[in-house]
Amino acid sequence: MNRILSYTDKLWARPGDTVTVHASGDGVDEARVSLVRMICGDDSPKGPGYHEEATEAPEQTVPLVHQPVHAGSCIVADDSDPLGDLASFTAEITIWPTTPVSHEQALMGCWDAGSQSGWMLSIGHEGLALTTGDGSGTVSRTATKHLLTAREWYRIAASHDAESGTVQLLQQPLNPDGRADAERSLSGIHQTPPANADAPFLVGAAWGGPGNADGLKPVCCFNGKVEAPRLSDRPVDNLAGTLDAATCLLAWDFSRKIMSLSVEDVSGRGRHGRCLNLPTRAMTGANWTSDQHDWRHAPDEYGAIHLHDDDLGDAGWQPSASVTIPKGLRSGVYCIRLEGGGAEDAPPVVVQPAKGAATNPIAFLSSTATYQTYANMHHSTDDPGAEMRVASATVLSDDDLYLFEHRELGHSPYDTHSDGSGVSVASARRPMLGYRPKAGVWSFNADTHLTAWLDDKDFSWDAISDHALHEEGLDLLTPYKVVVTGAHPEYWSTPMWQAMTAYLRGGGRLMYMGGNGFYWRIAFHPDAPWALEIRRAQAGARYWIADAGEYHMAFSGEMGGLWQRVGIAPQKLVGIGTVATGFDSCSHYERLPDSFNGRASWIFDGVGPDEKIGDFGQLGGASGLELDWIDRSLGTPDHCLRLASSADHSTQYLQTVDTITFNHTAVAAPVNPAVRADMVFFETPNGGGVWSTGSIAWSTSLAWNGYDNNVARITGNVLHRFADETPLPPA
Ligand SMILES: [Fe+2]
Known part of the structure; x- marks a missing residue:
């Protein structure tokens, strides 16, 4: 095709x-x-x-x-001279392999996989191996023939003496409780010395040629953690002792510069390197004690980088x-x-409008961070629970099939890597399937229901984006009377959150048009702002769980996970936060006594007192998919009015795991009263206000009956009032 x-x-x-x-x-x-x-x-x-x-x-x-x-992360030396010509050497590295027998995986070396020249320390079906070659077609290889165990720490070392051809190998388990396999060491003779390698020095991959991604194509990619690689030009007979960094040609310490793309050489020779394809940093090392869970407080215990053979950063395509x-x-x-x-x-x-030149009172905040996070999701093909979660047979789209076959496009933070570890990084410098029109009613495409309605009703509006909000902060919002979110503004960085909070304090108005918003904390990479990071920490509706000690993001140092668990719940910002999900059908809202309160009754102008709200729409109702509710204990303001709530959700609607303290059989609708969307309104200082729908499905009902319906009417009532100069009177 x-x-x-x-x-x-x-x-x-x-x-x-x-x-x-x-x-x-x-x-x-x-x-x-x-x-x-x-x-x-x-x-x-x-x-x-x-x-x-x-x-x-x-x-x-x-x-x-x-x-x-060319997917697959690795670390490459900025300058490989004279490492490529090294015939005698000693190399060591600490590793935590995650797929030790899946394929041949390079740990370190200068190995040109095409010409079979240079040297490569690797693991695979033969355990630990050292391969040397000169490009003549013959190679020499020594292997321990003893498989490594997944998710156990090992110190790996190898030495090659060019004069004698002697090779030493050491495969040393580090697990202190002794349950890992025994130490393996052996020696051998290599007839073919390493020579003629045109390859750069790499950790975690071999050189497959001058590919697109950052100028090289990584092959034989390693899955797992790597720590403290060191390389000396002195062969040794005994590999028991760790190499002294001061005697090395290169000694990388990954506990330094964690927030950058660079790695630092501590040998004193300035032979630094850089990470390719955005591996995961700030990972617990072999020496992690569990005393500290924030890498900023004990960086020396976070000297590991987790490499994946399906990581992808900047695809590096030609313009x-x-x-x-x-x-x-x-x-x-x-x-x-x-x-x-x-x-x-x-x-x-x-x-966006020219900087400082916003002229419209209304800003639609496009959830570009959330769209980026959802892109290239393999949920439909990879998740065995996918059909259970949506309570229907999976219908695969062309994009699903393409992504299934083309893993090199990288994954979404909703996925796991090929080694089972969670995907915590999402790059925008690659094709982002799903972040497109004509791609199902979710994410970017779903939000065009809202922008289509804005145009149909002839509102004067500007579009702004999450990425710009992160970069420019409050200045981006202040020109606007009202900011309208998309249906699912789920992923927020700290600068985005701070800007929105300041905007509301200053009299701004916010229409939160969806559900499951303001949920996960993210960070953008300081040196690669096209990449964002998420740690699926502690709690939350999630497809993978971050390992202990790895809740803090490498991109910012901040604790990742749910904003609620950081102590800043969405209820504080918009009155409501996530409570339930369900994907089989949608339902309607019913008015509550607060909707007749004079402070908010204008929102329902033209809507009858007993009228069902949104019992129609493309998905069958305005309340559905992911639902939010008020929670005073999490910060819903005392004066917040609960205007309406949804009702009659199906038994497929379940309370989310992060809101349940102890499991029970009554987590589903209709017996669980928590399974509902709450529509709320409250005033903010200086004439501002917040109106929240509480449901992702809300906007999919706007177009019903030629945009003439009570969902469109209510939304229009709020938008007209919020866009008006007149301050909202305080509660
Ligand atoms: Fe979501």
Whole structure:
């Protein structure tokens, strides 16, 4: 099947900015490129109807070539001279392998896998092995023939004496309780010395040639943790003692510069390195005592990096097209459409107004961080519980099948790596399937229901993005009377949260249009802001659980996990927080006495006192998928009005694990009164206010009956009032 894959260098831009598109054609050799305003990206039969508009940005036709992706993380020396010519050496490294027998996995060396030259210390079906070659076609190899155990620490060492050809190997379990296997050591003679290697010095992979990703293609990628690699040019007869860093050509200490892409050489020779494809840092090392759980307090116990053979950072594709955002282009949600050979791709770009030039009272906050987190999710094909969770048979999309077959595109933080460990990093510098129009009613595509409604009702609005909010903070929000979120603003960084809190204190108004929002804390990488990190710590509805001692993010040092567990629950910000999920059907809301309170009754203008709210919509109702409720103990303000709550959810709706203290059989609707969405309103200082729907499904009911329905009416009532200059009177 012909296919175009692409990504952009920016997820948001301003008029005058140039967006670079990196694209690959599979059976497609050219593409027509155009910038389109995305009105509604949902092309499903029950949806409002796909709708995009052309822009004045000039169309262009560009050639496409197939651009491969080279996944697999490793660490590469900035300067490998003279390591590549080293014939005699001693090497050591501490490892915690996670798939020790899955395939040949390089631990360290200068090994050119193509010409079979240089040297490589590796593990695999023969246990620990040292391979040397000179590119002539013959190699020498010594192996312990003793398999390593997964998830046990080992000190690994090897020595090669070029004069005698003598090789020493050591495979030393470090587990102090003695349950790991016995120490293995052996010696051998290599007829073929390492020579003629054109490969850089790598930890965790061998050199597969000059690939795209950061200039090299990693092969023989290692799965597991690596710690303290050291390399000396002096062969030794006895490998029992650790190499003294001062005598080494290179001694990397991964407990330093954890928040960067760099690794530091402590040998004194300045032979530093860099991480390729975003492996996971701030990992507990072999010496972790459990006394400290924050790596910032005991960095020397966090000297490990977890490498994965399916990590992907910057795909590093050549640019295919440049699109300049026209100076007069109206702010909104746009896509760069690439079409050719019967295939298409359309990476979205949020076009914000020029800096400081916002003129509309309304800002739609596009949940770009959440879209990035959901991209390339393998849930449908990889999760054995997927059908149980949605209570229906899985229907695989073309994207699901493509991702299943093309693991090199990397995973989502909803997935696990090939070694079973959780995916904690998501890169935007790679094709992000799912973060597209025409991709199901979720994430980016679901939020076009809301923007389509804004346009249908002729609201004057700007679009802004999570990524810009993280970078620019409060300044981005202050021009607006009201900020409208998407249906699922789940992932928030600390700067984003702080900006929104300050905005509300200053009289801003917030419409929280969804559910399961403000849930997980994330961090963006200081040196690679196109990558974000999540640790699935402690609690939460999640598909993997971070290991003990690894709750703090490498990108920021902050404790990851739920905002609630950090002590800042979403209830403090928007009155409600996650309580239940269900995916088989949706239901409606019913008005509560607070909806008749004079402080909020205007929200229901035109809605009858006993009228069911949202008992219709593309998904069958306005309340569904993921639901939020009030919780005074978590910070719902005392003066918060509970206007309406949902009812009649199916038995597939369950209270979420993070809100249950002890399991019981009554976690499901309808017997569990906690399984409901609460619609709330409360005033904030200086004339501001918050209105929250509590349900991801809310916006999918907006278009019902030609946008003439009580969900659209209520939303419109709130938006008209919140966009008005007149301060909201205090409670
Ligand atoms: Fe979610």
